[in-house]
Structure formats: C-alpha cells, structure tokens
Amino acid sequence: VQLQASGGGLVQTRGSLRLSCAASGQTISAYNMAWFRQAPGKEREFVAAISWGGAYKYYADSVKGRFSISRDNAKNTVSLEMNSLKPEDTAVYYCAGSTSRYSNYVGRRIGDFGSWGQGTLVTVSS
Numbered sequence: 001v002q003l004q005a006s007g008g009g010l011v012q013t014r015g016s017l018r019l020s021c022a023a024s025g026q027t028i029s030a031y032n033m034a035w036f037r038q039a040p041g042k043e044r045e046f047v048a049a050i051s052w053g054g055a056y057k058y059y060a061d062s063v064k065g066r067f068s069i070s071r072d073n074a075k076n077t078v079s080l081e082m083n084s085l086k087p088e089d090t091a092v093y094y095c096a097g098s099t100s101r102y103s104n105y106v107g108r109r110i111g112d113f114g115s116w117g118q119g120t121l122v123t124v125s126s
Contacts, residue, residue: 001026001115005095008120011085015124019080021095021117029073032098032106034113035080037091037122046108047093048080056106063089085124092119 007019019035034049048069049058057069068081078095096113098106107113 001028001097003095003097003115003117005093005117005120008093008122010123010125012125013086015085016083017085017122019093019120021078023076028076028097030101032103033071033078034096035069035093036096037093039091044110049106049108051106052102058106058108087124087126090122090124092121094119
C-alpha cells in the first residue's frame, strides 16, 4: 500500500493543524495505522495509532489530550488532528501501516509498521 501524507505547514504556538494520510494500491481497512514524527537531529518517535476497525486508539504521553487520530476506511484515509501545538511538536510527520492484517496487537514501534508515507513537515513557531 502506498501512503501519502499531507496537511503540514507553519503554525503558531497553540494553533491547530489537521494531517491526512491517503492510501492507494489497496485498502487500509485491514491494517492498524499510526503516525510517527521525526524532529531534526532526533530519532523517529511514535505519536498515535489506531486499530484496523477504529475502536482502539493510542497516544504518546507527549501528545495525549491534544492530538486525535481517526480513520475513514471507506475513503481509505487516516487523519491526525493536532491542537494546542507547541514548538516541540515541530517535526516531519509520517503515517504508517502495520505489517500484519487484522491484528489485535496495535504496535507502537517502528518495526511494527511496514508501509510508510513520505512525511509532511509541521513547524510550530514560538
């Protein structure tokens, strides 16, 4: 499956952005999906994940209460709503699809995901 992330940009502190991830090539309805991010000079880190049916959602402690992940399997898309943004949220954000289909395990490690989008840059100014 090919993933295309979009929606990044420049926003002020406490602002909001909505990232979208569009899938093509095959349906994502069988896959757990996630967002990761990578700040300059840092390793890629987990941000949020959602189970293949959408019932279960998981967040990194750093974004809990501010970010919300959702999916629309009919449209083959995954979104990340980001509110109350902080300068430390500045990073390239990547969407990812799990390696396994219909898995009850929703991973939060890079190795749990086999499909990756190209990333979209989010810059939060102070």
